[in-house]
Amino acid sequence: MNFPIMPPQASEFAPKYDAIFWATSGLTVIFTAMVAILIVILAGKYKRGSKADRSNPSSHNTTLEMLLMGVPTVLGMIIFVWSAVLFIEARTMPKNAQEIFVIGKRWMWHAQHMNGVRENNEITVPLGKPVKLTMISQDVVHAMYLPDFRAQYHVVPGRYTQLHFTATKPGTYKMFCNIHCGTQHSEMVGYVHVLPQAEFDAWMANGGNRYLKTNLTMAEAGKQIWDDKGCGNCHQTLDNERAPSVVGIYGSTRKLTDGTTVEANEDYLRESILRPWNKLTTGYERTMQAYEGVLSEEQVLNLIAYMKSLGQGGTSPDKGIYQQPVKTGRDFPVGRKDPVDIANERASGGASQAHDLRNNP
Amino acid sequence: MSSTVIEQAVEREEPAAPQKNYLNADHTIKSWLLTGDHKRIAVLYLISVTFFFFLGGIAAAFIRAELTSPMGTLLNSETYNKMFSAHGIIMIFFFLIAAIPAVLGNFLIPLMIGARDLAFPRLNLASWYVFMLGGLLFIIALILGGVDAGWTFYTPLSSLYSQTQITLALVGLFLAGFSSIMTGVNFIATIHKMRAPGMTWFRMPLYVWSHYATSIIAILGTPVVAITLLLVALERGLRIGIFSPELGGDPVLFQHMFWFYSHPAVYIMLLPGMGVISEIMSCFSRRPVFGYKFVAFSSMAIAGLGFLVWGHHMYVSSQSVFQGIIFSLISFLVAVPSAIKVFNWSLTMWKGSVVFSTPMIYALGFLGLFTIGGLTGLYLSAIGTDIHLTGTYFIVAHFHYVMVGGTVMAFLGGLHFWWPKMFGRMYSEFWGRISAIVVFVGFNFTFFPQFILGYLGMPRRYHYYYIAPEWQVYNVLSTAGSTVLGIGFLMPVFYLLKSLKSGPIAGPNPWGATGLEWEAAASPPVTLNFDGIPKVVGPVYNYDAIEDSESFRREQMEKVTK
Ligand SMILES: [Cu+2]
Ligand SMILES: [Cu+2]
Numbered sequence: 067m068n069f070p071i072m073p074p075q076a077s078e079f080a081p082k083y084d085a086i087f088w089a090t091s092g093l094t095v096i097f098t099a100m101v102a103i104l105i106v107i108l109a110g111k112y113k114r115g116s117k118a119d120r121s122n123p124s125s126h127n128t129t130l131e132m133l134l135m136g137v138p139t140v141l142g143m144i145i146f147v148w149s150a151v152l153f154i155e156a157r158t159m160p161k162n163a164q165e166i167f168v169i170g171k172r173w174m175w176h177a178q179h180m181n182g183v184r185e186n187n188e189i190t191v192p193l194g195k196p197v198k199l200t201m202i203s204q205d206v207v208h209a210m211y212l213p214d215f216r217a218q219y220h221v222v223p224g225r226y227t228q229l230h231f232t233a234t235k236p237g238t239y240k241m242f243c244n245i246h247c248g249t250q251h252s253e254m255v256g257y258v259h260v261l262p263q264a265e266f267d268a269w270m271a272n273g274g275n276r277y278l279k280t281n282l283t284m285a286e287a288g289k290q291i292w293d294d295k296g297c298g299n300c301h302q303t304l305d306n307e308r309a310p311s312v313v314g315i316y317g318s319t320r321k322l323t324d325g326t327t328v329e330a331n332e333d334y335l336r337e338s339i340l341r342p343w344n345k346l347t348t349g350y351e352r353t354m355q356a357y358e359g360v361l362s363e364e365q366v367l368n369l370i371a372y373m374k375s376l377g378q379g380g381t382s383p384d385k386g387i388y389q390q391p392v393k394t395g396r397d398f399p400v401g402r403k404d405p406v407d408i409a410n411e412r413a414s415g416g417a418s419q420a421h422d423l424r425n426n427p
Numbered sequence: 428m429s430s431t432v433i434e435q436a437v438e439r440e441e442p443a444a445p446q447k448n449y450l451n452a453d454h455t456i457k458s459w460l461l462t463g464d465h466k467r468i469a470v471l472y473l474i475s476v477t478f479f480f481f482l483g484g485i486a487a488a489f490i491r492a493e494l495t496s497p498m499g500t501l502l503n504s505e506t507y508n509k510m511f512s513a514h515g516i517i518m519i520f521f522f523l524i525a526a527i528p529a530v531l532g533n534f535l536i537p538l539m540i541g542a543r544d545l546a547f548p549r550l551n552l553a554s555w556y557v558f559m560l561g562g563l564l565f566i567i568a569l570i571l572g573g574v575d576a577g578w579t580f581y582t583p584l585s586s587l588y589s590q591t592q593i594t595l596a597l598v599g600l601f602l603a604g605f606s607s608i609m610t611g612v613n614f615i616a617t618i619h620k621m622r623a624p625g626m627t628w629f630r631m632p633l634y635v636w637s638h639y640a641t642s643i644i645a646i647l648g649t650p651v652v653a654i655t656l657l658l659v660a661l662e663r664g665l666r667i668g669i670f671s672p673e674l675g676g677d678p679v680l681f682q683h684m685f686w687f688y689s690h691p692a693v694y695i696m697l698l699p700g701m702g703v704i705s706e707i708m709s710c711f712s713r714r715p716v717f718g719y720k721f722v723a724f725s726s727m728a729i730a731g732l733g734f735l736v737w738g739h740h741m742y743v744s745s746q747s748v749f750q751g752i753i754f755s756l757i758s759f760l761v762a763v764p765s766a767i768k769v770f771n772w773s774l775t776m777w778k779g780s781v782v783f784s785t786p787m788i789y790a791l792g793f794l795g796l797f798t799i800g801g802l803t804g805l806y807l808s809a810i811g812t813d814i815h816l817t818g819t820y821f822i823v824a825h826f827h828y829v830m831v832g833g834t835v836m837a838f839l840g841g842l843h844f845w846w847p848k849m850f851g852r853m854y855s856e857f858w859g860r861i862s863a864i865v866v867f868v869g870f871n872f873t874f875f876p877q878f879i880l881g882y883l884g885m886p887r888r889y890h891y892y893y894i895a896p897e898w899q900v901y902n903v904l905s906t907a908g909s910t911v912l913g914i915g916f917l918m919p920v921f922y923l924l925k926s927l928k929s930g931p932i933a934g935p936n937p938w939g940a941t942g943l944e945w946e947a948a949a950s951p952p953v954t955l956n957f958d959g960i961p962k963v964v965g966p967v968y969n970y971d972a973i974e975d976s977e978s979f980r981r982e983q984m985e986k987v988t989k
Pocket of ligand 1: 243252
């Protein structure tokens, strides 16, 4: 029989986490032992009828009380500061992280890579590279829990949350939902596959070989939705009387009718699509339809990826990861364009998505 | 016990015939169901919470049985979820919150401060009826299919997605909450207004202090959770958007409101237990509680600070980093008053005359388990270490150490301590000690492996763990331990019930304890508690360890020389 006492350490964060975990454990053992010894000694020595000296007892001692308060407080503060520093590290998303989008729904995990590769209940990540999960729930609260990476964060409906890690060991690691979400909560589990960069690239190039439903990158899928839903009827390259332009919107500062400003991050864009009237851009009225209930969380993520690909922070479009050529070795249904061609066209032809937008009245 | 702190206003005559007391004053069912006597209401509560304890225990047995195998054996997932929800809800709302205050508190507070009853006897009776009505509604909800959202009722699972009897259960809990508010109001009024002459604040037993602090938390916190539960019910029934993003609400708002009560609720469950431990440690060490004022004020500090730490349940739930760090800091501060108490209780034995009676063994068990429970709380209040442990079996183990190792141990210790006072008879000391030891051992066997499981990453509320079969060994250990624990909990039922019929008559003060309930009242007390209103002239916990130990040795010597 096997008695494991520690989960594998598979991320950069894990050894740092374990250091403080075991330090706290050390303190716990010392204090428990202290209390236990104190009790055993006192109870033994002063057992009724024992010959111990009981003269001049006292039942309070302020100095002692202060000491008994002071020492634990100081030790506690050390643990507090140490752990707060660690927490800040865990919650500061690295700038250069590779982004993966995760949707939690009862009772499965759905992941989408930037280039459109999708996975269900599995997330494949490169070794040694910071990875950022941007997560949202389609129904109830879930939690993404990766014990071997010592990483955990809630996946909430109605807002995006994030979590990052850098895997340090190739292999397959467990992934759990860790907030009770209904009947099959305990089956909302899966795996994170950590592949060395080269293998990862090959895997990607193979179209991920799993659950590749559409053959489009996220931004391309977003563009399709954009066209289907006729967003371009109002939103064009430049601000016009119908609607503000969304070129370069991601990361820019938006002025609202109530005089406040907000940063156009994922949450803002999501809200602007699902409930545009909550935050009206100055100069515009309530003309955009609320797409709540019309678009799924996945479609919204795709739309956001598309808008992001139109440039960020108010700057002109640039070529992000989205335009990277994608190679797939798979066969595709007759009559559909091979995604390799689509992707290569987009990327090499310099025909950025913003350009497409322009051609799209 | 030579030193007495009381001057009886009227000398009590020892009658030869069976004395009239609160138990035999009247025998009709009606006289019990319409009683205003705090002691009778305490007995009603005792029967009720014991029933709920074993009901919740049955659910726990199913959970433990199910977890012996990674794929489960008995239940489907839906039923499993209903089991752990029922276990949590019953144990927290219908056992832990009521157990010590409503049973022992009800019985003892008037006796300890020298009052004839609580300030509002009818309100007291009403609180029991409201409690029972809440319990009844919850049991109906169980019979109609149960609830599956856990005792935490996180939205929008509880408000929009769960198809189970949530609304009915919420109404039940709402009522149970009101019962605890009523009890709190009653205690506060009684403690402020009805202390006997000479019973100053600092002559009050620490037990009374702890109930005072508890009552303050109960009346400030419970309304918040009551409203929260009502809002969930409204969202469920009328689809008014409060917590569900689909309806324009915010799911995290629910968590804030829920934990705003439910963290302080931990202290509602724990502080009364701490009060019990103060009394037992002092009586069986024959010493005043060490650092009386520190212990008294630490109860008040816990009550105050306890309201400022709810966010430590939400470090990874999309609360801001800064907010989380502040909550973490305050959580560390609230640990200090608890640490103080543990040291003070231990130091109470210093130069004492320690007797290992059943209540004392329970109390010493409490000290050990509560220390571990408290210290493992540090992992969870430290915001960094919480990331990996929150939501896992580590947390399950932690709060069982605090709630079972703390509150249940204290409840059992207190019940054994005051049993002779409540019913006038002694139980078998031999079986009492055995049960205390069996509970202690069984408890550690059950819950220690869960710390390891949590660190390994086993999420709580998981029915299946086929993805990690290596966890089975700890789960089997835990289940084996829980069997022992269950036996430990069943034992008192037998010997305590037996003592009611055939136990030796206890007499007013079998432990030679100080305090009005022992020195001025009969066992069982008369309906009006005292023959006259007692007057307190000396300090609290007026024990003499030297004299106690000496006289004990003399007795032993005499026995030997005979
Ligand atoms: Cu879940
Ligand atoms: Cu808490």
